[in-house]
Amino acid sequence: MVSMDGSIEPIYFLIISFGLTLLTYLVFKKNGKSIEVYFLGIMTVLFYISYFILIIAKPI
Numbered sequence: 553m554v555s556m557d558g559s560i561e562p563i564y565f566l567i568i569s570f571g572l573t574l575l576t577y578l579v580f581k582k583n584g585k586s587i588e589v590y591f592l593g594i595m596t597v598l599f600y601i602s603y604f605i606l607i608i609a610k611p612i
Contacts, residue, residue: 565603
């Protein structure tokens with residue numbers, strides 16, 4: 553849960569990344585290569601990168 557000080561737990565980024573990965577796969581299977589697949593793929597990568605940055609940086 554988000555605390556009152558505004559920090560976001562890294563696990564939320566990981567959960568969203570898994571969901572976006574599944575969604576990207578399902579959209580790709582249904583529609584093939586499309587702008588939506590590229591957009592979802594980019595969003596997935598950004599959320600994975602954000603997760604790893606939060607894990608490595610260990611915000612105070």
